[in-house]
Amino acid sequence: MIRNILKYPDPELKKKSAPVTVITDKVRELVRDMAETMYAAPGVGLAAPQIGVLQRVVVIDISAKDEESGLIVAINPQIIHTEGESYEEEGCLSVPRYAANVRRHARVVVKFLNLEGEEETCNADDLLAIAFQHELDHLDGVLFVDHLSPLKREFFKKKYRRMADESQEA
Numbered sequence: 001m002i003r004n005i006l007k008y009p010d011p012e013l014k015k016k017s018a019p020v021t022v023i024t025d026k027v028r029e030l031v032r033d034m035a036e037t038m039y040a041a042p043g044v045g046l047a048a049p050q051i052g053v054l055q056r057v058v059v060i061d062i063s064a065k066d067e068e069s070g071l072i073v074a075i076n077p078q079i080i081h082t083e084g085e086s087y088e089e090e091g092c093l094s095v096p097r098y099a100a101n102v103r104r105h106a107r108v109v110v111k112f113l114n115l116e117g118e119e120e121t122c123n124a125d126d127l128l129a130i131a132f133q134h135e136l137d138h139l140d141g142v143l144f145v146d147h148l149s150p151l152k153r154e155f156f157k158k159k160y161r162r163m164a165d166e167s168q169e170a
Helices: 025-040 128-141 152-169
Strands: 043-046 057-060 072-082 084-091 094-104 106-111 121-127
Touching: 025 043, 025 057, 025 072, 057 128, 072 094, 072 121, 072 128, 072 152, 084 128, 094 106, 094 152, 106 128
Parallel strands: none
Antiparallel strands: 043 057, 057 072, 072 106, 084 094, 106 121
């Protein structure tokens, strides 16, 4: 089922998520809904808080449309190693119609549980590394715009309020 994606400045997006203690059918249903929602949006990643569920669950798929699905389901993900630096443009399904360059690690190693409750480790670089960092931020109530300098963040807030006002007028 496609779920509603919360949009900035919804206060739910600023809340920290709780770890998943048991992988139940309800968690599996959440993951199915998250994947369906992410693909329909369309996006490359989605964290449970973006659909109003404060659990540490993310789905990511960076494969191109003409490629086979490469869905990654990460439950209770943790970054255990970082390397390098990147400065790439990011967008977010919870902050539509806005993108900005964000400083991130170029490579990360992420440990998480899969849907069977087995521990996995993923060595990620490039877009996958960025996607993991972006989605894990959501689990801690952090949006990509929170990484902007104070000046750029103020510019974003003014621009976003103006865009919201314009869409209400239309």
